[in-house]
Amino acid sequence: MNFRAVGTIYHFEMARAWRTLLQSLVSPVISTSLYFVVFGAAIGSRIQEVEGVSYGAFIVPGLIMLMLLTQSVSNASFGIFFPKFTGTIYEVLSAPVSYVEIVLGYVGAAATKSLILGAIILVTASFFVPLRIDHPAWMLLFLVLTALTFSLLGFIIGIWAEGFEKLQLVPLLIITPLTFLGGSFYSIDMLPPAWQTVTLLNPVVYLVSGFRWSFYGISDVSLGASLLMILVFLSLSLALVAWIFKTGYNIKP
């Protein structure tokens, strides 16, 4: 294992985040605050408590998940797309590093960034609403697994994308809608029965539900189902990454 190479890629990527501190950290914080102002204060005041939790507090886990998913995907996809786009990827490919090491470096850095972001949003949220975390260890587990899984997905998108349009396509057309329809801002009990069934096909529902359970002990689906779902995702992403490197898809003709 070339740990020095993993560390080198990791630090280089993290340095990129510090250079772009404004985009990386400040803008998600601002947009989260906006969500709280609009959904929490303006609309939330007219919505009754959800299963004993005030609406403002209820949406915190969903919001963090929303940011975690979108930021993991965009961080990781950009992290690998950029060297591919500028051509500097040649150096990583010609170095004595294995595919596992390349993924560890890039995905590790992207996941770290979204975890830092998640923590910042959590702190920001505590200024707006009273927060309670019943199961901190579970919360951390869901955070880490989700950040990892969606950073891997971002990595895949970054390799698949041949241009900036494609890079934006998946987050815009798939990730964001799935998150908004994944119960970030509501409990799926609030939907008509038919839609409740449809919603169960949305993988994000399981992530948000499990994550919310770690805060307030309330969930739309069982904890086991949530955990299983994220592990299935993780395995799928890992398999896809393995396939990419095995075939050299889009990076090594």
Added chain:
Amino acid sequence: MNHDITANATLDEAATADVSEATDSVIAVQGLSKRYASGFEALKGVDLEIRHGEIFALLGPNGAGKTTLISIICGLVNASAGRVLVDGHDIVDDYRAARRQIGLVPQELTSDAFATVWNTVSFSRGLFGKRSDPAHIERVLRSLSLWDKRRSKMITLSGGMKRRVLIAKALAHEPQILFLDEPTAGVDVALRRDMWNVVRDLRASGVTVILTTHYIEEAEEMADRIGVINDGDIVLVEEKAALMRQLGRKRLTLHLQTPLAAIPDALSEYPLTLADDGRVLVYTYAASDEHRHRDGINALLNDIQAAGIRFTDLHTEQSSLEEIFVNLVRKDA
């Protein structure tokens, strides 16, 4: 014709291989082929041995397969068939050991726009798993006149400076083999001079250098051996000096006192041509036949005297590698 040249080259290679030791090769390319997904066949069963510590120039027109060959050896492109050993290590099965030896300066000017020179060069060293060594990085940067620019962001550098940084990146991990893919394309005189100094120093310290170029003067000035690749085939591999001797044409030019309307019958057995309205007589012969033709020149000059032709000046010249190369590639086409 192609066949003759290849056969000659192989014979000569065998002859020189006997002299040097068989274990001397640092890179062994065996039956290497590459067919891209588009169906384009970039390499057609290439065999090539690079010797330890030499400067090897790979010449060839655009699209001949130079970059594909280098890319496969360095791990950027998968081979379709054949194999490559770097210092005895297979580039696929034992890629770590193989790649650790290699530094690559790519043809394209690629850079991390917002990273500083120092960071991007240090990044390269770390990527190759080497312990950080600021003193080494400093030496490399100074040798390439980059020390003053170490805190500059890549985006602020000129094209020539970026090229220097790419070379510094390739040298950051102290490679034993350096690939320079078209290193002097669009590069000014100062950088070219710096670069050749670096290459000479590297060679003196035992580093093997492989460069691709279509600037022939570059190969002529620097290389120990020259390989010519055309249309995915290695057409010839030869010591530079031997190549010049074997394939170079020599020309004896005589400036005549009085112009000739035609070559006199007495001289008809010589391959002579008239130029410049009959004021110049040109005699062309192969440089490799020099010994045989020395008598020829003697005889020719005697016969010219006998024919009553007076000349005011004479000189001989040898064709450059460029002419040799153009001839080779043209014959091939």
